[in-house]
Amino acid sequence: MSDTDELLSIRAAELYYEENQTQDEIGVILRLTRWKVGRLLASAKANGFIRIEIVHPRARRLPIERRLRESTGLTDAIVVSSAGVSSEAELQSRTAQAAADFLSSLRPIPRTLGISWGRTLHDVSLHLKQGWAPGVNVVQINGGVSLNQRTGTAASTAVTIAHKADGSATLLPCPAVFERLETKQAMEADRAVAGVLALARNAQAYLFSAGQADANSALVDSGFLTVEQIDDLVSRGAVGDVVGRYIDANGRIVDPELNERTVGIQIDQLRRAPLTIAVISGNDKHAIARAVVRNGLCTVLVTDENTANALLQEKDTL
Amino acid sequence: MSDTDELLSIRAAELYYEENQTQDEIGVILRLTRWKVGRLLASAKANGFIRIEIVHPRARRLPIERRLRESTGLTDAIVVSSAGVSSEAELQSRTAQAAADFLSSLRPIPRTLGISWGRTLHDVSLHLKQGWAPGVNVVQINGGVSLNQRTGTAASTAVTIAHKADGSATLLPCPAVFERLETKQAMEADRAVAGVLALARNAQAYLFSAGQADANSALVDSGFLTVEQIDDLVSRGAVGDVVGRYIDANGRIVDPELNERTVGIQIDQLRRAPLTIAVISGNDKHAIARAVVRNGLCTVLVTDENTANALLQEKDTL
DNA sequence: CCGGTATTTGCTCATATGAGCAACAATTCC
DNA sequence: GGAATTGTTGCTCATATGAGCAAATACCGG
Secondary structure, three states: OOHHHHHHHHHHHHHHHHOOOOHHHHHHHHOOOHHHHHHHHHHHHHOOOEEEEEOOOOOEOHHHHHHHHHHHOOOEEEEEOOOOOOOHHHHHHHHHHHHHHHHHHOOOOOOEEEEOOOHHHHHHHHHOOOOOOOOOEEEEOEOOOOOOOOHHHHHHHHHHHHHHOOOEEEOOOOOOEOOOHHHHHHHHHOHHHHHHHHHHHOOOEEEEOEEEOOOOOHHHHOOOOOHHHHHHHHHOOEEEEEOOEEEEOOOOEOOHHHHHOEOEOOHHHHHHOOOEEEEEOOHHHHHHHHHHHHOOOOOEEEEEHHHHHHHHHHHHOO | OOHHHHHHHHHHHHHHHHOOOOHHHHHHHHOOOHHHHHHHHHHHHHOOOEEEEEOOOOOEOHHHHHHHHHHHOOOEEEEEOOOOOOOHHHHHHHHHHHHHHHHHHOOOOOOEEEEOOOHHHHHHHHHOOOOOOOOOEEEEOEOOOOOOOOHHHHHHHHHHHHHHOOOEEEOOOOOOEOOOHHHHHHHHHOHHHHHHHHHHHOOOEEEEOEEEOOOOOHHHHOOOOOHHHHHHHHHOOEEEEEOOEEEEOOOOEOOHHHHHOEOEOOHHHHHHOOOEEEEEOOHHHHHHHHHHHHOOOOOEEEEEHHHHHHHHHHHHOO
C-alpha cells in the first residue's frame, strides 16, 4: 500500500472509530468512494494500526487461548487479559477468578476433586461462589500440615472449596516433606493417611498450581525446605514444584531421594489423569508453566496473558 | 445493568472483537437472541469496556480536538495520539510532524509567515516536505542570533521552512535580549532591523512554540538569561516564554523591564493576529500551554494528547 | 393480590458493510 | 512500443447491524 494510502487509512480510522462516522460520510470528507474507505479501514486493521482491547477484570484472550490449545495439545486453555492491570497481584487475582469460573462451569461436575495448596489455590477458593456445585468431595493431594501459620491455608482452601460446593473435604493430615524416609513410609502405612492417598489417586479431576523454584517458594515459607536446598535443586536443573515435587524443564523429578520423602500423589499420576487443571500466573512463573505444559502435566491451563505469550514465544522459536 | 449481564457483555465482546463472530453466531454460543447480543455489545461500549486505539505515529485524537475547540474557543486544535509512544522525544516528533501537516494543508497559503525559533520549530521545519507550499516569505519574529552554536538552528529553521516552500527567508539579525535598553533601541532604529520587524508585524500567519520557565530553557541555553534570572521570573509568577517573552498564568508580561530589552513582536501582536499557530508538546509544558490557550495567544494549537488532556482537566475543575 | 409504571424482549425495517467480480489502470518484460 | 501481468477501482448483491416500536415481563406501592 502506498505511503499516502497509509496516512489516509489513519484519517479514515479516526473518523470511523473515534467519531463514529459511516464509511459513506468519511468518503465525502476525504473525497473517496465509500468502497475505498472500506478498503482503507480494512488495511488499517490488517496493518495492526487498530488496537481493540477489552478492559475488564473478567476479560479473556480467546485468540491466545486458541493458539495455546493448538500448539500444545491442551484440552483447554483459559487466558485472562492483562489489559489495565496495575499490579502482579491483580493479575493473579484475575487468574484465580477465571479458574473459579472454569471450575464452576465444568460439566460433568467431578464427584471428587483433588487439590494442592498454596497462595494461588487459596485465592481460587475465595473467588468461588457459594453453591458453585451441588456437592463435591474435595481431597488434598499433597501434604500440607506445616510448622507455622501457613498451615491454615492448606486446610482452609480445601474446606472452603468443599463448603461452597455443599460438599465435603478430606484433608491429608501430614507434612509435605519428611526428613526421614522411614517416618514417611510409616505415615503412609497409617490407615487414615493411606485412605486419603487412595482417594486422592482416584479423584476424577485435579486442581493445582505450581511454584517457581526460588527462595519465595511456599515450601520454604512453610519450613519444609531451606533456601540452601532450593539453591541446590536449582543448580541441578529444577525450575519449580508441582504438588510439592521439584521438576526440571523436561518434567523429570530433580531429586528422587527428596521425592521419596514427599507425601502426596506422584507426578505421573497427574500425567495419567484425564482432567488436570493447572492454575499458574505471574511473571516469575513462566519457566515452571512451560515445564508443566510441555510435559503434559495438565490438560487444562488457566493463566495470564503474559505467561501465555511467553509459552507461545517459546513454541515459535522451536 | 445486572451483574450477570455485564459478564455476558464481556464474553460477547471477546467473541465479537477478538474472534470476529457475528452477533448471530454469538447468540447461538451464549444462548441469547442476536438482539440481546447487540445490546450487550452496546452496553460494553457504553461502559467503557471496549477500548479502541489507533496506534500510528500520525494518529490524532479527534474527540479531544473537538472538546478543546469547544471549551477554549480555539479556531482549530490538532492533538496527536500518545498511543504507543515510548519516549517524550517521540511524542514531540509526532507533534512536530502534525504541525508540518497542518501548515502544509493551510488554505489560503499565507504569503508571509512569522516564526519564532527553538527545538520544536526546528523539528517542524525538518518534517515539512519539499514543496509544501508554492513560495512563502518566512520572517523571524524574535531575535535569535546568540552567543554559541545554538544560533544556527534559529536561522536554519527559518531558512529550511522557506527553502522547502520554494520561498524566501527574512532573518532578524539580532540577539533575543539586550543587556542595555539603549542598545536595543539603537538596534531597532537600524533600517535593516526595523524593516524585518515591520514585516514580522504584518505577517499573515504566525507559527511559534513556547518554553516552560525552567533552567532548560532555550534562552538560558543560548546565554541570553541566567538560571538565576529564570528563578527570579518564576518567583514572580512566570510559567514560560512565548517569542522570548516571559508571561504568567494570566498571560501578562512578568518583567516589563526585561520585556523592553527583548527584540521581536509583542505578545499583544500575537493576540490580535487572525492566525497564530502554537506548537507545544511535552509533559513539562502543560503550564505554559495553559497560559497560551487561556489567554488567547494562539488561534490554533498543535499539541499532544497528554497536554490536551491536562488542558481539558483544567477546564473541568473551573 | 392488584393496578400501574418501568424495564426488557422480540421484532420489522432501513441502513451500513463486506464479498466477489468485471472493467480498468499501471507496471513489467520482451 | 506493445503484450502480459499485476494491482486497483467501482460496482452488485448478500449479509450484518442499529433504530424504533409494540408486546411481554418485572417491579413496586398500596
